[in-house]
Amino acid sequence: MPTDVGVAVVGAVSLVGEALVEVLEERAFPLSELHLLDDDEGVGHTVVFNGRNLRVGGADRFDFTRVQLVFLVGASTLVSECHVRAITAGCRVIDLSGSIPVEQQPCLVPEVNGALLDSETGRRAVASPLPESVALAIALAPIRHQLGLHGITVTACLPVSSRGAAGVKELARQTTELLNARPLEPRLFGRQVAFNMLAQTEGVDAQGHAAQERRLVDELRQLLDSPQLEVSVTFIQAPVFFGESLVVSLRGSRDADAQLLSATLEAAPGIEVVASDDYPTAVSDAIGQDVIYIGRVRCGICDPRQVNLWIVSDNVRKGAALNAVQSGELLIKDYL
Amino acid sequence: MPTDVGVAVVGAVSLVGEALVEVLEERAFPLSELHLLDDDEGVGHTVVFNGRNLRVGGADRFDFTRVQLVFLVGASTLVSECHVRAITAGCRVIDLSGSIPVEQQPCLVPEVNGALLDSETGRRAVASPLPESVALAIALAPIRHQLGLHGITVTACLPVSSRGAAGVKELARQTTELLNARPLEPRLFGRQVAFNMLAQTEGVDAQGHAAQERRLVDELRQLLDSPQLEVSVTFIQAPVFFGESLVVSLRGSRDADAQLLSATLEAAPGIEVVASDDYPTAVSDAIGQDVIYIGRVRCGICDPRQVNLWIVSDNVRKGAALNAVQSGELLIKDYL
Structure with a gap:
């Protein structure tokens, strides 16, 4: 009962x-x-x-x-x-x-x-896990065997909501100050985040890696059951309120077929694929949704075993x- | 004379x-x-x-x-x-x-x-060349032999000034509209660029690559005199007025030494290196300068032959x- x-x-x-x-x-x-x-x-x-x-x-x-x-x-x-x-x-x-x-x-x-x-x-x-690990795991799980995936390079563009309500408030405040040509005194993020990109460095260790970057590597390897997966990741802080954007480059062991990959992704749970003549964005597509959006599915210019993806997801809700x-x-x- | x-x-x-x-x-x-x-x-x-x-x-x-x-x-x-x-x-x-x-x-x-x-x-x-090719060539030329460089993955975050004065005007206009809670009708970029990240798709070919992405590959190979260099690049459009930010992952043929790399970069022309407990940004460092700024010089978490860099540069002036x-x-x- x-x-x-x-x-x-x-x-x-x-x-x-x-x-x-x-x-x-x-x-x-x-x-x-x-x-x-x-x-x-x-x-x-x-x-x-x-x-x-x-x-x-x-x-x-x-x-x-x-x-x-x-x-x-x-x-x-x-x-x-x-x-x-x-x-x-x-x-x-x-x-x-x-x-x-x-x-x-x-x-x-x-x-x-x-x-x-x-x-x-x-x-x-x-x-x-981290919202970025959630999105990446959902995107990679269905295609890793098809690719013979062994390496992944990610640039994760975080919105200020990754730092909670205080991050949202700070971006709004900084933006207003700058548009009104008032002098800017950053209260969060340590510097100007409005109309600027920051290289996240909270909790950087002696090797120069941020704590979140190490966490993503560990989480992704465990989620994909791939302890040898080579993950290179950089977190950056974008002047965006909500929704994360991930630029992903994958290295597989065989030539990839972008159309087949798109079809596999489209059939997988939790994913919406956007056709290659268009692309999704965090604000216009991902916010408030229960799926991640993937666009710009394409093979490498120089290496046919390499695949690029653009992933957007609601970091607070979906992630x-x-x-x-x-x-x-x-x-x-x-x-x- | x-x-x-x-x-x-x-x-x-x-x-x-x-x-x-x-x-x-x-x-x-x-x-x-x-x-x-x-x-x-x-x-x-x-x-x-x-x-x-x-x-x-x-x-x-x-x-x-x-x-x-x-x-x-x-x-x-x-x-x-x-x-x-x-x-x-x-x-x-x-x-x-x-x-x-x-x-x-x-x-x-x-x-x-x-x-x-x-x-x-x-x-x-x-x-x-493209401002992004200028910055990358200046950063990679002094270290490519030290690394035995054979592959590079780049996420290039472009400011709206990459689209000229019209881009600058559009970001300012969209930001003001949104902060005043007025409905947004994008005039440039095709969608909301304020508080959002766009995946650049101007002039996308049948394989899904943007014209600028192919151009960067060709320019970088020629500038570094490395016709076999494997370049994977994604251009994205950030809600930033001036200054580009590049997230770079390099693959070399031998184990890298981050301290030695930093020293080599520091000694090279046109480069300012920022220590690993800090990092440069486009707005606070690069704008108006005759050098590019490099920070977050670090070896891979999973692969010691892999190196990551964060590069910021004034796209209009330096680039x-x-x-x-x-x-x-x-x-x-x-x-x-």
């Missing part, structure tokens, strides 16, 4: 947290109760769910034995601490924080490795909130 | 044309007279040169036997037609139009292949106007 589950969202007062609540409602997630939790700054906010105003409570005081499924949004110490408490309380956990290495807690992208949970029935915690909720649906399957 | 030369600029009423006149003045180019020319729309405009207002004349009526050196800016039919007339009149030509294949008219980037003209004394016409004037200086050397 189906039993609804109690659900908690830690980090509810955030772009991803709010999108997550929206997706839970849209998909009629089988929940008996929903607890929205955050730190002191978020406590007292209200979020609408199924026509009711839910008040955000303090995550530090929450008794996790009251729920069966927990979504962890954000990368604060509060989230890490809740991870431990939720697991100890016997909850199943979908972790969006990226704070735990993939060897200890695998990533889940339902279109790609949804079967993971069939073979690991005891698993109680999975990660929802985070929706992927987490779909993962949650799989993780509680045996309850229902 | 030194003799100054008569100079004409066709396409003078443009961002690059105006920057070119500025650079001619700054570098005290040895000219006896300067003729600014354009189509009917440009005729009658005035441009300041050495404190004097120069009136722009009609290129279609100009007698090219009056000058010895001609700069051709833009890609109009007027420019193609002037190319023929200037050559016929015995002029030396610096062509920025990109309309002639590199096999017929080689590109010149003085820092890279300035010696070209020593070996080809009869040469009267050279091309100034076009300055490169053309420096090329002109070399082309008229035997006059002086």
Whole structure:
């Protein structure tokens, strides 16, 4: 007999947290109760769910034995601490924080490795990976064998919403200041992001790689079950509010057929392909959608084994909130 | 005895044309007279040169036997037609139009292949390549042997000034409309470019490559004298007014040493290297400068023979106007 589950969202007062609540409602997630939790700054906010105003409570005081499924949004110490408490309380956990290495807690992208949970029935915690890993895994999974894929080079153009509501506010503020010819004092991003491109360098290590870049490599190798895959990635920060754009170059072991690749991608779950005389953009196509958009599918100018793709996706919805909720649906399957 | 030369600029009423006149003045180019020319729309405009207002004349009526050196800016039919007339009149030509294949008219980037003209004394016409080819050639020439370079993957983020003053005006207009919550009707670029990234598709061929992408491959192979170099390139359009940002991934034939590469780049002409705990941006560093800026010099996460670079450059000045004037200086050397 189906039993609804109690659900908690830690980090509810955030772009991803709010999108997550929206997706839970849209998909009629089988929940008996929903607890929205955050730190002191978020406590007292209200979020609408199924026509009711839910008040955000303090995550530090929450008794996790009251729920069966927990979504962890954000990368604060509060989230890490809740991870431990939720697991100890016997909850199943979908972790969006990226704070735990993939060897200890695998990533889940339902279109790609949804079967993971069939073979690991005891698993109680999975990660929802970076939005860029979600989009790349969905795009590459259906074509990697066709290509004999062994290498991938990615430029990931992030929107400011990757830094949450504060990023969105800062781009709006900087743009207004510049258009009104007022002097600019950057408050976030460390410099002018409006009408400029930044080379993301948060958490750069001694070798010069950003933490997100290493995380993407690990996540993609695990998601595609390709521990030898050669991934080269650069994250850049674009003056865009919502939606990520990925420029992808693939190296395969045999000559590629762009038409066949397009057809394979078109038939795969979670993908919309745009014909080569046109292309999708984050703003005009991806925002608010449950699929990623792929365009400019073409073979290399110099090397017929090389393939280029242009991918756009809603980083907040498709890349985070929706992927987490779909993962949650799989993780509680045996309850229902 | 030194003799100054008569100079004409066709396409003078443009961002690059105006920057070119500025650079001619700054570098005290040895000219006896300067003729600014354009189509009917440009005729009658005035441009300041050495404190004097120069009136722009009609290129279609100009007698090219009056000058010895001609700069051709833009890609109009007027420019193609002037190319023929200037050559016929015995002029030396610096062509920025990109309309002639590199096999017929080689590109010149003085820092890279300035010696070209020593070996080809009869040469009267050279091309100034795409701004992106200029930046890449300057960055790769000093390190390609050190790397054993055989492959390069580039994402070129273009500013709207790549489409001239009309591009600049359109981004400003779209941004203002959106910030004022007015409905957006794109006039240039075919769609929303403000707060969005576009995948450039002008002049896409049957294989899906844009004309600029093929041009960059041809130019880079010629400039680096590497006809077998495997180049994969994607041009994207960013909501940035001035300055291009290039994300570059290199594949060499031996393990790379990031520190040694940085030192080699730092010692090369036309380059400023930024240390790995920081990075340059187009707006904060490159604009108005005579050098390109390189940052995030790092070896691959997965492959030690792979190297990543982040390059920013002033597309109008360094990538076009300055490169053309420096090329002109070399082309008229035997006059002086």
